[in-house]
Amino acid sequence: MHATMLSLLPADPLRSDLDLERGEPLTAVVEALLGRGRSTEREKAFALVEAALHDGRAEVRAEGVWAADRACMLSRSAPGRLVRNLRAAAVDEESVVGMSSLLGRLGSVAAPAADVLAPLAGRNPDQDDDHADRALAALVLVAPAQAAPLLAAAIARRPRALDAAAGFRSPKGSAFPYDGELLDAVRDRLAGPEDLRGNEPQYLANLLAGWGAQAVPTLPVLCAALQRLPDQAARAIASVAAGCAPEDRARAVDSLRARAEQGVLPAAKALYDLVGETEPLLHCLEQELRRGGGRLREAARTAGPLGPRGATLAPALREALSRSDDDTTPALDDDTQLAQALWHVTGEADEAVAVLESVFARAERSPWSRWSVARAVRTTALLGPAARSLGARLEAAVGDPASAPAAVAALAVVADPDALDRTALAAAALWSAEADADPAGAIDALEALGPDALTGEHLRRLTVLADGDARVVRSGIESHIIDHDIEFRRRAQELLAIFTAAAS
Template identity: 70%
Template sequence: MTRLLAGWGAEAASALPELCAALPHFPGQAAQAIASVAGGLAPTDRARAVAVSLVRERAEQGVLPVAKALYDLTGESAPLLHCLERELRGGAGQLRDAARTAGALGLRGAALAPALREALSSPADDTTPALDKDTEVAEALWRVSGTADEAVAVLASVFSRAGRNPWSRWSVARAARTTALLGSAGRPLAVHLEAALDDPAQAPAAVVALIAVTEPGSLDHAALATAALWSAEVDADPAGACDALEALGPGALTGEHLHRLAVLADGDARIVRSGLEDRIIDQDDAFRRRARALLTAFTDTAAH
């Protein structure tokens, strides 16, 4: 119900009293809905003022979801910084969420850098949760510090540890997507990205990251297009393959590549063949629409 009300935004203003009453009992759910509903009201609206007052009172008691709602409503960051530091240093199970929230603060979260470092996993921990959490921490360190050196070091550790974990293919893809955010500062990680091209689940993210971090003209774009198409053809990461092809641009595709893309876009076989039963068809249709759009754009460019 709180998600429904949150989706309605300001149109659910009449439900604010009930949401505020639920706040002490269900802070995670109610706080998010209050932020969405009250955030759509004018700052002078009395209902908004009452909601903000109650959220502030609970936030000062150290409840993270409520502190996040207060920040969303008013920009007040002190309660949120306090809660995040406690979460990051406490080693709780929500470290990934805490790191993501810290990163969203940008430079306003600079004081959280020591706690983020403390949240990093042991160099011997190569489990999938540890790799994914450290990837989130790496991105957060980059965002709160404004520099990439620490993030690069953490991501290098993630890539190296992933080599010891046979179940880490998606963790590597996540680390590659984070590497792409760093731009040229992520260039030292190129060797790990190149290795990821050999796995169809990792290849699309690695292609996008390589384009972002390497010098223009230093890559074999045709080979990268081949890796991206392969990923879609084996239903490893079809959506990511479209991202990779879009990043490569039409100049990377040969006539053979365009033919393979045409088969993906309009062939008889379903491309998305795995996942939740009630979503496969919609996901396959969405992939085909995007593949057709890319094919049209690339074919028009080639014709010109």
């Protein structure tokens, strides 16, 4: 069968146009073999991919890249096994471009292929060049230090690469490595904000915010950009000025205060983060809350951490609550965030509980509300035993794998401990992870329950999630699936070690 499959390559032209369920025959075979969950079939799947990647025909190698992509998204061992074969298949510009997205998603694991990305990534720095941009975007994720000077040289013409360094595709929770040439390039771009395109202002600000005090030379241009780019510049200023010299910090504070007094919320928040000035922030938040609209949730999210210092915002928070029977996702999420802010600033649970009860009731009428329910459940957990009247709502949420982990964690802190079936709740959390509904939340839920809630069978299931070859995270934003699964596996292995030690 192995030889027959290879003899059919390129196989894609052989499939029926009527088969809408299963494109790319080689990929379908590889996926089916990996889905059996046995090492023998896994090795056969990898052997098929390797043979295709080393074929002399470009169209066969392209099918091999498609199959390798799917294998890496499904199997934890696939990247390490296949990356050198991918490198061998990168024989020309088209093949490098064809595998660039996959190499970028593999990150540092794809370092052996950095040398095939670099020549194309550095091409035509003074011109728009989509292929060079794709290669540089991959190199940014595979070998960021090597990519930094190439990005600096072409920063205005490489939107994909800039996104990979500091935007939607960038790794969560980590900043792009500092580079002096790139800092100069960012400063030059920000000096002419009217020339910035698309999401470029946000990405440039993200770079500087990630570098913190190392980006102090950009403070003057950031302060000047506050007028035109208040959202982006203010956040970067707060991060950069936090660790700079007193005179630089004072200039940054003066710039932020001037904009905050004009009612610019991002500047007021940055001022508060830097020096703790509450009055401008409270004024801006009250304006946003009473205005409503698209920034309502952001205003409520900013108000909550103020705690009692934001008590004067309580009337505006109440006024912003939904006055209709609206069961749309934005209305449900707005009210959940407002309830959380009210709880933090007033310290009174009854009002927040009433709002959350309304959210749960309205969510029952909407088929699109499962994630809104999960968010309302997480807010309920913050209230602790004061939200015990919402116990039935939490128990109902355990029945949906999307909200089950949040509901389990909430019940652990809200409900009467003697009334909990902790073993059943542990099973619900594991079910959610196995279904790829909320794997990260499942780990939080199991931590909240503690080792006593897990039976031997539960530990076996957790072992499969932590140590098995199949990825647990299989859906979501494509560029982050592998990273999220790696992080899930790390946490699951740590939890498994703790629980196993407790059981022994």
